[in-house]
Amino acid sequence: MQLTEIAPELADAADVLSDQLRVHLQRLAVFLLPHAATLDRRFLAKLKKRKFQPQQFESKIRAALAALTPGAAARILASGQPPLKFIEQVEYNGRRLAKLNLPPSSIVEALQEYDRLLTPMLRKLLPNEYANFQWVREQLHFCVILTLNNAYYQVREAETQAFYELFRVELESRNLDELLQKFLQTLSQVCQADAGHLYLLNDQRSAWVLRAKAESNVQPPRTEVPNRPAKLRELSKSRQIDPRNGTGKMLLDPGWKDQFKICWSIPLAANGRTAGVMQFGFSKPYEWLPREQELLAAAGERCLMAAEKARLMEDLAASEEQIRQLAEHMLHVEEMERRRISRELHDEAGQSLLCIRLQMELLEQSLPPEHTEWIAKLREARDLTERTILETRRLIAALSPAVLEQLGLGAALRQLVNRFRRLHPSQVKLLLGRLSRLPQYTEIIVYRLVQECCNNIAKHSGASVVNISASSADGWVRLAVEDNGVGFKVDEALARKDSFGLSGMRERVALLGGRFEIQSHPRNGSGPGNGKASFVRGKKSKGTRILITLPVAKEPPSLDLIEPIAAKPVGGKTARRMRAVGA
Numbered sequence: 001m002q003l004t005e006i007a008p009e010l011a012d013a014a015d016v017l018s019d020q021l022r023v024h025l026q027r028l029a030v031f032l033l034p035h036a037a038t039l040d041r042r043f044l045a046k047l048k049k050r051k052f053q054p055q056q057f058e059s060k061i062r063a064a065l066a067a068l069t070p071g072a073a074a075r076i077l078a079s080g081q082p083p084l085k086f087i088e089q090v091e092y093n094g095r096r097l098a099k100l101n102l103p104p105s106s107i108v109e110a111l112q113e114y115d116r117l118l119t120p121m122l123r124k125l126l127p128n129e130y131a132n133f134q135w136v137r138e139q140l141h142f143c144v145i146l147t148l149n150n151a152y153y154q155v156r157e158a159e160t161q162a163f164y165e166l167f168r169v170e171l172e173s174r175n176l177d178e179l180l181q182k183f184l185q186t187l188s189q190v191c192q193a194d195a196g197h198l199y200l201l202n203d204q205r206s207a208w209v210l211r212a213k214a215e216s217n218v219q220p221p222r223t224e225v226p227n228r229p230a231k232l233r234e235l236s237k238s239r240q241i242d243p244r245n246g247t248g249k250m251l252l253d254p255g256w257k258d259q260f261k262i263c264w265s266i267p268l269a270a271n272g273r274t275a276g277v278m279q280f281g282f283s284k285p286y287e288w289l290p291r292e293q294e295l296l297a298a299a300g301e302r303c304l305m306a307a308e309k310a311r312l313m314e315d316l317a318a319s320e321e322q323i324r325q326l327a328e329h330m331l332h333v334e335e336m337e338r339r340r341i342s343r344e345l346h347d348e349a350g351q352s353l354l355c356i357r358l359q360m361e362l363l364e365q366s367l368p369p370e371h372t373e374w375i376a377k378l379r380e381a382r383d384l385t386e387r388t389i390l391e392t393r394r395l396i397a398a399l400s401p402a403v404l405e406q407l408g409l410g411a412a413l414r415q416l417v418n419r420f421r422r423l424h425p426s427q428v429k430l431l432l433g434r435l436s437r438l439p440q441y442t443e444i445i446v447y448r449l450v451q452e453c454c455n456n457i458a459k460h461s462g463a464s465v466v467n468i469s470a471s472s473a474d475g476w477v478r479l480a481v482e483d484n485g486v487g488f489k490v491d492e493a494l495a496r497k498d499s500f501g502l503s504g505m506r507e508r509v510a511l512l513g514g515r516f517e518i519q520s521h522p523r524n525g526s527g528p529g530n531g532k533a534s535f536v537r538g539k540k541s542k543g544t545r546i547l548i549t550l551p552v553a554k555e556p557p558s559l560d561l562i563e564p565i566a567a568k569p570v571g572g573k574t575a576r577r578m579r580a581v582g583a
């Protein structure tokens with residue numbers, strides 16, 4: 001056998017076997033072969049006095065250790081097979097010892113025990129060749145240790161890779177069903193099973209529900225297997241099941257009894273409470289070693305924790321969706337209430353004020369000219385009523401701007417900016433990009449956000465320059481409002497318990513699936529209203545900048561369709577009276 005024909009992990013050990021060493025190794029094999037049976041018998045007797053854990057696998061551990069000795073190498077070489085055959089045997093048994101959880105130090109001690117049996121024999125029978133054979137034994141021992149290191153590394157590397165795959169599955173899975181399916185498939189590949197099923201107990205713990213099958217990428221139908229206290233106790237322990245004997249009744253899929261030679265069952269449990277079970281089927285008898293049991297038990301615990309986390313995430317997502325829908329509904333209700341109040345002000349209070357103003361005007365005209373004092377008082381009352389009518393109209397426009405419904409968002413923003421210019425002495429620039437007609441709900445939200453920004457600027461910033469820009473493209477609305485006011489500390493402003501303007505805007509944008517960003521640079525030592533700061537080209541601007549990006553919402557039910565029955569109809573007694581006098 002050439003070095004290029006063996007596994008890469010055996011190349012280092014094989015390279016040690018030089019031609020000279022092979023010759024001496026062959027001579028040692030010829031000498032040891034007549035004595036190998038006696039040495040093995042005495043070696044196994046020594047091993048029986050040592051206690052290996054777990055005890056039920058002691059015979060397998062002793063058999064694997066016996067395959068690593070110079071006597072085992074002598075049998076292979078005497079049969080005409082190359083030395084590398086022994087290296088392969090060492091590697092196979094090394095993997096078994098690793099899965100049997102035997103510490104490497106115990107292997108070294110066992111091999112030293114064999115050397116203590118072999119050394120007196122060599123000294124007595126071949127005193128002249130003892131030095132050469134001692135060198136051969138040292139080289140052979142080095143090859144064995146090197147190969148065992150590779151074997152243990154392969155087992156530990158496979159375990160590490162398995163847990164890495166489970167971690168990756170946990171991160172990448174989008175829902176609970178996908179998580180369980182990928183977990184089961186990964187573990188089936190790790191233990192080389194021909195089939196795997198994963199069951200979870202239902203909420204009533206009355207049935208085992210099939211949630212994943214390793215042999216199929218398609219989500220299986222959720223078939224249920226009735227649960228009983230006795231079966232729950234049996235499945236709450238990891239065990240190897242032989243379908244041909246009485247333990248076959250623990251298989252949740254009855255078809256496995258005739259399909260597989262051996263099966264494994266691993267509970268999914270946490271805090272002593274079983275929540276599910278994984279079962280694997282093998283078409284050939286496959287011995288379940290301790291290391292594999294521990295790996296699957298740890299994987300089962302991780303699977304249950306990941307499943308619980310995924311379930312909580314799904315519940316959280318459902319709760320967030322309910323909150324988002326409730327927030328949307330509350331925004332609908334808020335707009336509906338704004339419209340109702342504005343209509344009440346227009347149809348009742350507004351019309352009554354018009355009637356009062358008209359009646360005072362008629363009284364003023366009907367009084368004789370000599371009643372100057374009464375005429376003056378009526379004129380003052382009429383002027384006050386006129387100013388109240390104008391203020392009422394302003395409130396009506398702020399509550400529910402008719403231009404927004406009639407002409408769209410662009411016209412409504414222009415009207416809002418013009419009103420802001422009249423009320424606050426500042427330079428306001430409005431830039432409207434591509435802003436096609438959007439769904440009514442989206443236009444209302446954008447309008448309210450700009451309105452709140454303008455209110456905050458008027459109350460707190462003392463800005464002399466305000467820039468507002470709005471555009472829509474690719475299903476998103478982008479809004480930017482910036483000023484050169486005094487600025488503020490963003491974290492402190494958002495953390496204040498008695499402030500709801502910025503926090504309300506941020507929460508509203510977040511609930512609608514948008515992005516909200518505030519950039520503010522406080523002007524140290526400056527108070528509001530100095531009007532000195534301005535936007536300077538090429539320099540860092542002072543003041544505040546708010547950036548908002550909103551998805552274009554699907555059109556919700558029309559506000560008119562959710563109008564409450566208690567809302568008063570348009571027009572009333574006062575409106576009819578005003579129409580009667582020609583108002």
